[in-house]
Amino acid sequence: MRTIQTLVAVLLLSMVLVPGGASAQDVPEEPTFANHIAPILYESCVNCHRPGQIAPMSLMTYQEARPWARSIKNKVETRAMPPWHLDRRIGVQEFLNDPSLTDAQIATIAKWVDNGAPQGNPADTPAPPEFAPADAWQIGEPDLVVQFPTYTVPAAGPDLFGNLFTEFGLEEDRYITAIQTRPVGDRARQVVHHALSYAVEEDENGESMGGGTFLVEYASGKQAEVYPEGSGLRLPADSQARLSYHLHSVGEDIDAVVELGINFLPVGAEPEHIRYSKQLGGSQGQTIGVLDIPSGEVARSDGYARFNKAARITMFQPHMHMLGTYQCIEFIYPTQPVRAETVNCAGFDYNWHMNYNYAEDTTPLIPAGTILHVSSWLDNSASNRGNVDPSNWAGDGQRTIDEMAFAWIGWYDLTDEEYEAEVAARQQQRADNDN
Ligand code: HEC
Structure with missing residues (x-):
């Protein structure tokens, strides 16, 4: 208490x-x-x-x-x-x-x-900054590079959405410490608007199980993800890589080739903390829930997820589609009387996939049993610039013109002892800073 x-x-x-x-x-x-x-x-x-x-x-x-x-x-x-x-x-x-x-x-x-x-x-005028070549590995020379099949983007046409698959070819489970998406060459970079990578596990029949574990996003200048010291993301043996892409035409046929570069802990090594990154707080507790957004109206969707273990939250990233405008995350603590706290809110624009990586000293620490509450606002009126057709009802679905509403949350679990120690350390630090 x-x-x-x-x-x-x-x-x-x-x-x-x-x-x-x-x-x-x-x-x-x-x-x-x-x-x-x-x-x-x-x-x-x-x-x-x-x-x-x-x-x-x-x-x-x-x-x-x-x-x-x-x-x-x-x-x-x-x-x-x-x-x-x-x-x-x-x-x-x-x-x-x-x-x-x-x-x-x-x-x-x-x-x-x-x-x-x-x-x-x-x-x-100062000397302009020097930049590494645009397709340099920002994570150093990767331990593993996998390439997705080439996709030829035609000179003209609608935006392209879909999935490409390739094998990681791992013999045993490994833990990822850093990962980067890299379109190969200047032309590929122009047609790759945005791409998400996942690790998909297969069941005994070789069928892929669900959409997989999210690995890294490539969008709006963002390419690499380096996990906090001491943490790692598990990449299961025999999993496949899935690239969920959004490509667009630029006036000539372009072969889009996308690679993933990955650094691992040494074979057999396990991180102190396993890092999770999951889609949480979709409406009705699911990623795809029961969104009901009448034409011309602003709808709010609420979803919840319970953290069964104490946790250190490392990242928050709102996810909606074209109608999304705003999202908040709140923690409801397992106390009596109950206390709830809005931790962050962010505007949303589908053209920007922004993630918010918490700074060490203020990253949320939550006790076991805390409930995450995600509220998402979706604007189906004509005043939303992202709305292609305000005269249509909108609901859930996988297409970009369907809607989604959840938050990507990055975290790692803490034992109750680790949690108490982290809270105590932070208080000590605050007290020191105040003196
Ligand atoms: C992460 C990448 C990024 C950064 C950093 C960035 N911009 Fe931009 N900027 C863009 C993109 C992409 C657009 C066009 C799309 C849009 O407006 O959202 C843009 C649009 C603009 C525009 C409007 C251009 C127009 O067509 O009217 C201005 C002005 C601008 N940026 C200035 C700045 C200034 C000044 C800074 C730094 C203080 C900055 N930007 C930082 C990516 C960036």
Whole structure:
């Protein structure tokens, strides 16, 4: 009981207030591209906004950025760029992969634009960052590379969705420490919009069992997943790799080849913690539940999942389809009186598959018996830009035009002793920080 009260206190403490306006001294009087803007773009934008990447234009040079000045101001002030759809008003705000600009950076950009977007002295421009080749392995030379069958994407046509399969060829179970999806070559990268990889186990008749365990997503600049130190994801012997793809045409026939690169713990080694990543909290407790979204209306779907063991939550990623607009995750603790806490909410846009990796010091720790509650909002009205046909009823299904509503949750189990120790350590750390 004591522990659980402590835990709730720990979580509440992790709610960070959004900082107020930027203080005047952080914003230069006369910001120039060379001295103030280029460093921001190099740090936060050009990983996508450079030739050959997913963004529509390059922001590497003054000449390239200048015509976009007003639009840049607008996109950063509304925090549409860099993309990060987490609701900043609610819950945990510290993440390993938060690309957001500071208020002072946003104010600097706004002032620069309002002053006519001057270049300053070109010689002051810092050297642009160097990037590894776009198809380099970010996880080092992988222990295993598997290639999916080639898919020829025609020059023109509708978006393509489906599955490709290949063998991992493993003789024994192994534990994945890092994994990356890699379209092979510049042209393949242009046609692969988005791809999810799964490990599918077969039953004794060689039939695949369900959709499999989710491994890694390739979307919007995201390719690699490196699991936290001491944790690993089990890849069962004899499982098959499934690639669930979304490909699109780019004006000429392109052979799309996609590879998975994987690093493992040594043969026979088991991780301290097995990392899970599962689809949880679909409506009615299922991934595909009973969604009922009348034409023109906004529907809310609720789903629940019980954690039978204590856990350390590492990642949250909303999943819906075209109609999805917003999702919240809440934990209902096994206490009396019962306590519930909204841990995070995030906006949703089907073109962006954003995952939120919790920072070490504030990642949620939950006791055994905690219930996850996922609420998802789906907007079937004409005001939802993602809605192709507001005159149709929508329900569950596998097609992109059908709906889904669940959260990907990454976690690893803790024993009750490990849980108590982690909570105590965190409290100690907080007390130290306060002194
Ligand atoms: C993760 C990749 C990514 C990052 C990081 C990113 N962008 Fe973008 N940006 C995109 C993509 C893709 C689009 C086009 C689709 C969209 O608007 O969602 C875009 C669109 C834009 C647009 C609108 C272009 C138009 O056609 O009107 C502006 C302006 C922009 N970005 C500026 C920025 C700035 C400034 C930063 C950094 C502070 C930034 N972006 C960071 C990927 C990114």
